[in-house]
Structure formats: C-alpha cells, structure tokens
Amino acid sequence: MSEHGLLVSAPGKVILHGEHAVVHGKAALAVALGLRTFLRLRPGGGERLRIHLPGVGVRREWDVAELSALRGRLTADFDESKSPGVEQLDVLKEFAGIAADASAPDSLAILAFLYMCLAISAKYGDVPSVDIAVWSELPTGAGLGSSAAYAVCLAAALLHACRAISCPLKDGEATARFYFESSRSQGWPEEEMSLINSWAFQGERVIHGNPSGVDNAVGTWGGALRYQSGKITSLKRVPTLRILLTNTKVPRSTKVLVAGVKEKILKFPAIMNPVLDSIDAISQECQSVLEAMPTNPSPEYYPVLEELFDINQHHLNVIGVGHPSLDRLCRVTASHGLHSKLTGAGGGGCGITLLPPDATPLAVEAAKRDLCACGFECWETDIGAPGVTLHSSSALNAEVLHALSES
Template identity: 60%
Template sequence: MHVGERFVSAPGKAILHGEHAVVHGKVALAVSLNLRTYLRLQGTASGQICIHLPNIDTFRAWDVAALQPLVSDRKAAGGRCGELDLELVERLRAFAGVAEGSTDSGNMAVLAFLYLYLSGFAGAQTLPSMSVRVWSELPTGAGLGSSAAYTVCLSAALLSARGTISSLLTQPQDTASWSEEELTLINKWAFQGEKIIHGNPSGVDNAVATWGGILRYHAGKITPLSRVPLLRILLTNTKVPRSTKLLVSGVKDKINKFPSIMVPVLESVDAVSRTCELTLREMATAGASAQQYDTLEELMDINQHHLSVMGVGHPALDTLCRLTLAHGLHSKLTGAGGGGCGITLLRPETAQRVAQEAVWELREAGFECWETSIGGPGVLLHCATSLPQGVLDVLTSH
C-alpha cells in the first residue's frame, strides 16, 4: 500500500477564562492560538516507518515487517474509534522500549504515533512505508496544547492516508478543512493519542486543535462558538516550571478550608466566562466596539485577581502584568498558573511600536514572548506552497 505526500497543521490552545473553576463545574473558554504544529507525511519504498520530531530531538525508525505482527490479529478499524486498546499500548511499550510510567515527551510522542499508525491501518493487507516529520511553533510543556496539536495532525494525516477521510485540495485552494463528520472522527482519534500521552485528559485541547476558534467547556460538554472574532494578543512564557496536579490540588484544599470565601470566587469566575462569551458573540455578529474591548480588558483584570486569590499566581506573572500595564495593556495568566504562560490583549488601535516595546521588555525580564492571535482555524490540509518558507524548509529537510 503506497500513500502520497500531504501537509497538515493544527493550532495550539490557551484558556481565555475559567482556569481551575472549570474543575469545579464552572464554564471555561478555550481558544486556538495562531501558533501551529505542522506535519509532513510522505510515502516511501524503504520498508520502514519513520518519525522525525526535531523540536524534541526525537528520531525513530522501524521495519514495517517488525510491526506487522502487532496488528495481524486485529480487525480493521474502518474509521471507527472505540475505547483505547490498552493491550496494544502495552505491546507497543515493549516494542519501542518505553517504560511504564515514563513521562519523557519523546517516548510518549513515539508511543502515540505508533498506536495511531497501527490502529489506523489495522486490517490493511500490508502496512505502508512512510516518513512523518513534525515541527511546531509551540513550546512543549507550557500548557499551550502542543501534544494535542501533534495528535490532531497525526490523526488527520493518517486517516487521510488510509482513505478514511478526504485528502484532496481542489484548485485554486491553498488550504482546506474537512467536513464536520470528518473533524469529529479526527478529534476522536486524537483523543486516543492524548490519553496515551496524558492518561486522563479533558478533551479540550484536542477539540480546540481540531475545530479552532473558541470553545465553551462546561461539565464535560464541549461546544464550539459558531462565530468568533480574531483577537490580537501577546503570548508570554515565563519559563517558570510548575506542576498542574499540585496547583489543582492546592485550589481544592483552599475551597475545602474556606468554602464561604472560595465558592463565591468560583461563581464570579463563572460569571466572567459567561460575560466574555456574550461579548465575543456580540463582537462577531455586530462588529467590535471600543466599549467591548474595554469589557474584555476589565474581565482579564478581574479574572487575574480571582486566580491570585485561588493561590495560583506567581511573582513572574505579577511582573508580566505590571510590565504590560505600563504600556496600557491588560494581561492574565492562562492555564494552570504558578508560572507558565500569560496572555495580553492587544486592541485594534494598539500601535505596533507599543506592542514591540512590551515584547522587548518582557524578553529583557527573561521571558519568551510572541505577538500572535487567537480564534483562528483548526486543523488544515495544506499544499506545499501555502506553508511559510521556513516551515517548509524544516519539513522537507533530510
């Protein structure tokens, strides 16, 4: 079985509002970042399956003949996606030499790739030889959905290579997406990859990478907002490491210790998320006004204070908020907090000079900072000429 070349990309994600409160049944808004992960899948005649992940210095190759026995007794997936096949995961752990409990990003990325490859092509007369190369604009381990963007790219590329979903770009298209039914299938397969990497993910990250835009998450239900504005932001990585598990546990302990204080805080965060959602809907349908941007800025300030009250702030995040406010810009942490990343809203009239000065000062403080946008498209199929030249160079290098 020979497969053709294809290029796929998917976005990262940030949490706009609702961090931590979402764990306790409140509304959260997750948004796509215009920082993307790119994948090139190329059929080969080498008799091997290869995965190249230059961001994390991971390069692995296996003979297809050695992989075939792992799926010889499995029925064809046929596009279906049920529960994670734990028996296959364990076989692949042994095959790839990945120890139980390993959290190494390279090992887990390899394990997810092998699982999606073998599951997608189970039942094929022969497993196809191919080379897959992935490069990302997203930093790993920063809470920006890098693993979900990776598994969504893998799922879309492998499903299209198998012929389960469409894969043709029609002229004069440079990029194309898939039907709602196909996106749902991509998302389901990507969620299996996320389970391998993270154990018990919420499904939010892979949903954002699949559909893009802004998603509402509430009590386990994920709902894409049908129309959303594209917003300019600064994204800042403080590079302060943190444990999401410990931060979530700390918020829970504080709620249990001071319920009369903390429960109203959670209710207020919920109200912030709902007010932001309503504002974004109005901006998308009637056009954005200065007053609506004022509202978004105030909501960011309020929510940042909520998160500090929850105990997930950090001096680095305080520095971020202080430096950007000196330029009239409003910021908040995004994700688990305790360091990690923050987002800063840029208004349409914010001068490029102001944004550049803020970026320079944040970098001088030791942070990584990018000007980007939120609310852009989800997973896309590309023709080679539509890719940024630098990205194409990395994906096609040897």
C-alpha cells in the same frame, strides 16, 4: 498519495477563560492561533514506518511487520471512545524503550504516536508504511496547545493513510489559497472532522492523562468556540481582539498541573468548587461581552474584559497553577496599564495581555520592551485561525522543508 506526499496542519490555541475548570465540567472559551503545527506524510520505503519530530529531537523507525505483531499483543479493543489502557501503554513503553514513569517530551511524543498509529490501523486496516515528519511554529509545553496540534495532525494523517477519511484535494490542487482564505475548517465533511477530533483526543489522553478535550477541539475546528463537557459551540461573533502573547519560558507539564488541581479539589472541595463556579461565571460573562461587541469594537467594552482577566488570574493562583514568572508578567504589563492572565495550564508557560484599541503604541512597545528585559519572549498573533487543514505538497514552503530537513 503522491510521492511528494501531503501536508496537514493544525493551529495552536489560546484559552481566554476556563482553563482547568473545563476539566471539571465548566465552560471554557478558546480561540485558534495563527501559529501552526505541520505534518508531512510520504509513502514509506521497504515496509518501514518512520517518524521524525525535530521539535522534540526524535528520529525513529520500525518494521511494519514488527508493529503489526505488537498490535496483536495489545489485546484490549482500540476505540476512539475508550481511554488508552494502562497495560496497553506499558507494552508500548517497553517496546519503545521508554521508562515506565517517563514524562520527557520525546517519550510522550513517541508514545502518543505509537498508540494512535496502532489503534487507528487496528480499526481501519494495516499499519501503514509511511514517513511522517512533524514541525511546529508553537513553543512546546508553553500553554498554546502544542500537544493538541500535534495530536490533531497525527489523527488526520493516520486516518488519511489508513483511508478512513476522504481526500478533499483534487489532483494538483494548490491549497495555499484555500488555506489562507477559508475562515472555517475545510476540506473534510463534518463527520470526518469529528472522527479526527475523537482520535486527537486519544493522543491528548496519552500525553495529558485527563484532558478536557478543549485543545483538540480548537485544533480541529479552528475559529473561536465555547467548550463544555464535550459540547462545542462556535461563538456567534468574534470581535477583532488584539492580544499580546508572552512566553515566560518556564517549562511545565500540563499533565502534572492538571493532576495538582484535582488533588486540591479532593482535599478542599468546599473551598475549591466555588472557585471553579466563579471561573465558569467569568467565561459566561466574557462570552456575553464578546457577542455584544461590534466586529471592530470601541474601547468602552474593554474595562469589563480587563477586570475578568484580573479576577481569573487571581482564581488560577488560588487553584495552584500560578508561578512567580506569571506574577511578574502581570505586574510588568499592569505598570503600562495593560491586563494579563496566564493561558493554558499555567505553572509558567504563556500569559496573554489584552491590547485595547486605545492603548497607545508607545505603551504597548514599552510593555514589550520590559517583558523582554525579564527574559520573556512576546509577540502579537492572529486569533480565530482555521482548524485542521490538508494541503497539497505544493504548499510545502521553503521554511517548512528546511525545518523538516533539520535533525
């Protein structure tokens, strides 16, 4: 690693269909977003490990020797295939001064970092003496996979620092071109990408409790994929879909929402399971339509996609992850002839609106104006972005450096 260090990035995601149902073994369709999380890794000084997370207001540092001793206290084996143990996490919370039931963004971010750092270093070598800074273009906790993008970046950086994966960069190679031109991930061989994905899943487990793995899969592999019970399939063809993202700015926690759905299923299995089956069928139907669409689709394909959005949005309300802000978002876009659904865990956070090719610029602008008038933030972004990427320090542009230097 050069003294300037390395830059790793991973994309956020949009789930088109299948959120929550995917936690219960159903399929989800998800695409990588053109909004990314960046991690800068530099050699540390004085045998210290430092972490700077401006997005969640964290700046912490520890002695490497102290972390090695802590690692020795965590007796259970660390393995990328085993869930983080409750006792292990309790020890880490106590060490970091985090309350036992803490769910604040900074606490979860520190906990995920400590777990991944100790677990990866236990398996592959010494606790590394490095400085890590993470900055994101993604809103935190809004349904766009910020936790997974964070976990994927951490997994790649820590595996790299422990020399558990190769360094795909040659000396002095600029990756900006590589990053912007490559359509799929990039740099690491297939089995190392899988390793990054497995460890990122562990980070997601610390943050979410019971994640399906779809978010870290998209953060790792990028593009557009179908995910079901750990099986990842790239979609045969992804048409150019125009999607409007709207952040209601209503905060929520994926962990709490996922737990709420589980409770509902246990309480009303005969009522809830058919809803999950229906969501699964929606994902299948949507995949068939997407794969039948030409790259630049004509408007005729859209009515089905729009109807699938509407039906799924109702289902998501039924399983208890709607929110009045999301109902409002759907009503506002419907008044301009556009169809929306929540994306990610729901309960607030973001919604997506399909923009068919025959939607007039006037209608789209009017919808955006009305959404902003509700206090929401909306923007259009690219989908199908590349997955986890290693850049040389020359790719650290002024904006990233500025964000990382802010405390």
